[in-house]
Amino acid sequence: MLSVYLIFNLIILMKVLVATDKAFAPHAISQIRILIEAAGYEYLLLENYRDVSELVTAVFDADALIVRSDMVTAEVLDAAKKLRIVVRAGAGYDNLDLASCTAHNVVAMNTPGQNSNAVAELAFELMLYQVRGGFSGQSGTELRGKTIGLHGFGNVGKYVADIAKGFGMDIYAYDPLVSERVMKNHGVKQCNHSEELYLKCQFISIHLPSNDITKKSIGYELMRRMPKNAVIVNTARKEVIDETGLLKIFEKRTDFSYLSDVEPDCKAVFEKKYKGRFIFTAKKMGAQTEEANINAGVAAARQIVDYFKTGSEKFRVNK
Ligand code: 3PG
Numbered sequence: 001m002l003s004v005y006l007i008f009n010l011i012i013l014m015k016v017l018v019a020t021d022k023a024f025a026p027h028a029i030s031q032i033r034i035l036i037e038a039a040g041y042e043y044l045l046l047e048n049y050r051d052v053s054e055l056v057t058a059v060f061d062a063d064a065l066i067v068r069s070d071m072v073t074a075e076v077l078d079a080a081k082k083l084r085i086v087v088r089a090g091a092g093y094d095n096l097d098l099a100s101c102t103a104h105n106v107v108a109m110n111t112p113g114q115n116s117n118a119v120a121e122l123a124f125e126l127m128l129y130q131v132r133g134g135f136s137g138q139s140g141t142e143l144r145g146k147t148i149g150l151h152g153f154g155n156v157g158k159y160v161a162d163i164a165k166g167f168g169m170d171i172y173a174y175d176p177l178v179s180e181r182v183m184k185n186h187g188v189k190q191c192n193h194s195e196e197l198y199l200k201c202q203f204i205s206i207h208l209p210s211n212d213i214t215k216k217s218i219g220y221e222l223m224r225r226m227p228k229n230a231v232i233v234n235t236a237r238k239e240v241i242d243e244t245g246l247l248k249i250f251e252k253r254t255d256f257s258y259l260s261d262v263e264p265d266c267k268a269v270f271e272k273k274y275k276g277r278f279i280f281t282a283k284k285m286g287a288q289t290e291e292a293n294i295n296a297g298v299a300a301a302r303q304i305v306d307y308f309k310t311g312s313e314k315f316r317v318n319k
Contacts, residue, residue, distance in 0.1 A: 013041065014040075014041040014063040014064065014308060015041065015062045015064070016036045016043055016064040016066065017044040017046065017062035017064070017065050018032060018066045018297075019045075019047075019049070019065060020066075020067060020068045020070060021050075021070055022048075022284070022288070023047045023048050024068075024293040025290040025293040025294070027290055028298070029297070032298060032300070033045075035301040035305065036301050041063075041305075044062065052071070052075070055070065055076055059080040059083065060080065061081065063082050063083065064083070064308070065087070066086075066089055066301065067095070067096075068088070068090055068287075068296075069092075071095050072086055074097055074100040077101065083104065083106050084106060084307075085106065085107045085307050086107070086108050087108075087109045087110070087303050087304055088110045088300075089111055089296040091111070091116070091156070092209055093317050094239075096318075098317065106318075107318070109314075109316050109317060111296045111303065112315065113155040114295035114299045115286070115289075115293075116154075116155035116158075117159050118287050118288070118292035120156050120163055121159075122235055122261060122286045123156075123160055123205050124143075124160075124163055124167075126259040126279055127203060127259065129279060130231060130257055130279060133276075143167040143168075143169055143203075145168060146170070147170045147171075147201040147203065147227070148164050148202075148205060149173065149174070149197040149205070150173040151173075151174055151194065151197060151206045151207060151208060151218070152174075152175050152207030152209075153182070153183060153188070154175070154178075156207045156236075157205075157207040161186040162186065165186075171186075172189045173190060174190075174191040174193065174196070194222060195225060198222045198223065198225045199225040200227075201226065202226065202229060202230060202231065204226065204230075204231070204233065206218065206232065206233065206236045207236055208240050209236070210237035210239040214237075215239045216240070216241070216242040218245075219241070219246070220249055223245060223249040224249060224253075228255055229255045230253070230255065231257045232256075233259045234258070234259070234261065235286045238263070238265070241260075241264065243265055243266045246264070247266055250274055254277075256277065258270075258277070259280075261281050261284055261285055262280065262283070263280040263281070264280065267280060303315060
């Protein structure tokens with residue numbers, strides 16, 4: 001017997017809007033399009049938009065929406081009269097107003113793990129550039145034999161551990177949600193609390209989501225424990241850093257570096273006072289590879305098709 005979803009599908013041509021203010025790679029876009037059209041849906045694209053009003057207008061008659069870090073707020077959801085599902089093509093879904101999605105009867109999903117390797121590689125790109133003095137010609141240092149601490153051991157943390165192994169680094173991790181056995185399988189030593197991690201590791205790579213618990217959770221008290229020539233690499237979210245504490249440690253210790261995928265709010269102070277001790281990307285670059293775009297974009301399109309065809313709610317993140 002035909003499912004309710006299938007019947008609904010056959011009668012009405014669904015519209016799937018891909019709306020990203022940071023464009024996917026062209027190959028990713030064409031694969032997403034093929035998948036959506038092969039399922040019998042209409043494909044709509046809004047790329048590189050400058051103002052949220054463009055998203056508000058475009059989403060008006062969309063049944064499904066694929067976004068990246070784009071803010072899906074109550075305003076967007078109010079405008080989306082037919083919307084039934086939004087998929088964040090990526091891991092962190094702090095850009096989705098989950099309560100509002102639920103209130104609007106919209107299913108919200110993410111695509112965990114799909115762009116993790118790209119983010120992990122960026123962590124190393126930032127570290128290598130920094131320890132080689134920004135390729136300035138000065139003598140730098142190597143990663144081999146150095147300690148690296150993974151604050152958070154989810155999908156990205158695991159890829160970072162695997163790459164760090166290749167560099168011959170000594171790897172630690174702190175994540176209360178992950179067992180010692182899982183860490184051991186990746187050649188990682190478990191720390192029992194974050195203080196221990198920061199005390200042991202010259203390099204800290206942050207892999208936490210941004211939520212009420214983690215926001216501003218990494219500040220002076222953790223940073224001051226770090227060994228000489230400390231480097232914090234943040235490819236997660238700028239919000240997890242307490243920037244008052246960050247500025248305090250920079251004031252007190254000249255051996256401290258901060259490498260962040262996106263600029264912190266206090267960027268101007270860094271530019272004025274701490275040249276050579278930081279790298280900030282202008283736009284979030286961690287997942288900006290063709291491979292990651294294909295993986296996350298295609299996964300998002302598949303999840304939408306599965307939802308409409310079978311009702312599958314795998315990777316749903318709202319209640
Ligand atoms: C994620 O949470 O998946 C990453 O931060 C990637 O974000 P982006 O898709 O906006 O680049």
